[in-house]
Amino acid sequence: MPLELRELHRSLMIVKPSIAFNDFAGTAKDVTARNVKGRNILSSRAQHSKIVTPAQAVSRNRLSKISRTFRQLSDSQINQWEVLAGHLKGISTFGQAASLTAHNAFVRINSNRAMVGMPPLEEAPVYMADVPEVLYDDLWISPDMIVFTGLEVPSDTYRLVVKMSPAQSPGTSSGWSKTVIVAPGIVDDWGEADITKLFTETIGVAPEAGKKYYLECWWLDTETGFTGESMWVSAICKTGSTAYDTAYVPRVQFKSEKIDSIYDYGYADDVDLELIPGSIFVSNNMKVHYTSNLAGIEMHISNYPKNMPTGVRAFHAARSLADNHRIILIENYFRVEEYRGYVSVSSSTRGGAFGEDDYELFSTALAFK
Numbered sequence: 022m023p024l025e026l027r028e029l030h031r032s033l034m035i036v037k038p039s040i041a042f043n044d045f046a047g048t049a050k051d052v053t054a055r056n057v058k059g060r061n062i063l064s065s066r067a068q069h070s071k072i073v074t075p076a077q078a079v080s081r082n083r084l085s086k087i088s089r090t091f092r093q094l095s096d097s098q099i100n101q102w103e104v105l106a107g108h109l110k111g112i113s114t115f116g117q118a119a120s121l122t123a124h125n126a127f128v129r130i131n132s133n134r135a136m137v138g139m140p141p142l143e144e145a146p147v148y149m150a151d152v153p154e155v156l157y158d159d160l161w162i163s164p165d166m167i168v169f170t171g172l173e174v175p176s177d178t179y180r181l182v183v184k185m186s187p188a189q190s191p192g193t194s195s196g197w198s199k200t201v202i203v204a205p206g207i208v209d210d211w212g213e214a215d216i217t218k219l220f221t222e223t224i225g226v227a228p229e230a231g232k233k234y235y236l237e238c239w240w241l242d243t244e245t246g247f248t249g250e251s252m253w254v255s256a257i258c259k260t261g262s263t264a265y266d267t268a269y270v271p272r273v274q275f276k277s278e279k280i281d282s283i284y285d286y287g288y289a290d291d292v293d294l295e296l297i298p299g300s301i302f303v304s305n306n307m308k309v310h311y312t313s314n315l316a317g318i319e320m321h322i323s324n325y326p327k328n329m330p331t332g333v334r335a336f337h338a339a340r341s342l343a344d345n346h347r348i349i350l351i352e353n354y355f356r357v358e359e360y361r362g363y364v365s366v367s368s369s370t371r372g373g374a375f376g377e378d379d380y381e382l383f384s385t386a387l388a389f390k
Contacts, residue, residue, distance in 0.1 A: 083135050084128065090141050091127045101145035102127050108148040130246035137180050137206035137243050152249035155181065155238050158212075159264045162256050164230050168269060169214040179240045180206035182248070183216055187224050188232035191257055196235040206241055213272070228258045271326040280320050281363065287311040287318040294366065296330065296355070296388065303335040304385045305353060308342065309368055311378045317369035325364040331357035335386040336371065342379040349380050 094102075102123035109121050109129065121129070131141040158171025172181070183204035189196045203223040204216045221227050228234060234256060240249040256263040273296040280292060292307040309318060332355070339349040350372035356365045368382075 084132065087128050087131045087135065087141055088124075090131070090143070091124055094127075094143060098143055098145070099123050105130075105145040105148055108150075133241055133246040133248060134243065136182070136202075137241065139243055139246075142246065146245040146247070149242075149245065149247055152179075152240055152242055152247050154250045155240060155252040159262045159267070160236075160254065160256070161262050161269045162228055162234050162236070162258050163260050163269070164228055164258060166215065166217045166269065167220050167228065168217070169209075170212065172209045172212045172214055174209050174212070175240065176242070178242055178244045180208060180243055181214055182206055182239055182241050183219075184237040185220055185224070186235040188226075188229045188234065188258075191231060191233045193233055196233065196255070197237065197253070200235055200237055204238075206243070211272075230258050232258050234258060270328060273326050273329050275320075275322055275325075275364075275366065281323050287313065289318060289320060289368070292320075294353075296333065297385075301388050302385055303333070303337075303353065303388045305335070305337050305382045307368075308379070308381045309339075309351075317367060320366045320368075321363045322366065323363040325357070329355070329357055329364055331355065332390045333388045334390070335388045337382050337386045338384045339380045339382045342381055351380070351382055 106121040106126035184200035186199040
């Protein structure tokens with residue numbers, strides 16, 4: 022039974038006719054009496070918590086702004102939303118299909134867009150019913166990570182929305198009513214989506230081994246605000262994946278936040294460096310700034326994957342950040358310093374326009390030893 026119905030059920034008490042109680046009606050404090058088909062019914066007024074969480078405050082403020090925007094629409098625009106509302110489905114209190122109003126449709130579409138930082142649409146989008154379900158290769162829900170791999174993203178405008186429950190007993194059969202949005206609209210990274218940090222920040226704790234988790238996800242089209250059908254998964258938190266019970270092999274990837282220090286003659290920012298799994302290619306996007314006469318820097322990363330290859334070189338095209346945009350040839354060299362506990366990644370100018378102090382790498386290159 023849904024949570025709302027359970028609360029309603031608890032708040033109702035049927036009174037059988039007796040000498041003491043016969044027909045009566047009215048309200049006294051928080052209790053209302055009425056007669057329905059010859060039976061006297063007492064109902065208590067629902068007691069809502071006065072505590073408002075930060076997430077609830079943000080959601081209420083967002084809905085308030087969207088409703089105010091609707092009141093400013095022209096009659097022509099409202100007519101457009103009424104037409105769209107005729108195509109959309111709503112859910113009544115008792116789980117039945119219900120028709121929507123123009124206001125309902127406006128709030129639904131623009132709440133979806135607001136969730137991913139998009140401004141409200143005043144003109145109703147053309148109805149589309151072909152936002153597909155979420156398809157992926159595998160999913161890990163472990164104490165260390167919650168990761169999708171092999172996501173098939175239908176369009177660049179689509180974002181993945183994920184709801185998850187807190188830890189539940191492994192014997193539960195349904196925990197969908199306890200799910201909350203943990204990822205309001207994330208962009209995949211080469212078909213992979215890591216929502217570990219988002220889950221921990223929302224729920225407050227990391228996944229617990231042996232506990233059961235309920236997950237619901239769908240695609241959101243950021244341009245139109247339409248969503249696809251939900252995909253539902255429930256799984257026990259463990260090391261192996263939910264589909265094939267295999268171990269997760271981390272990608273050999275380095276971003277700015279993982280770099281411990283940068284030595285020698287400069288610094289780098291916007292780092293997105295990866296040795297592509299299953300291949301001999303290196304994808305490199307970053308900006309390098311020299312601060313001395315020597316054209317090279319060295320980055321140290323202590324938190325590196327154990328499957329990190331060593332002694333790998335790759336030559337990348339780079340573009341000067343100066344007005345001339347001259348092309349430079351850059352060598353990247355990956356070296357695992359096991360006795361020191363870090364990976365060393367050096368980036369040095371090897372050809373082209375020497376003397377450039379700032380440049381941007383933007384290419385994928387063949388790696389070799």
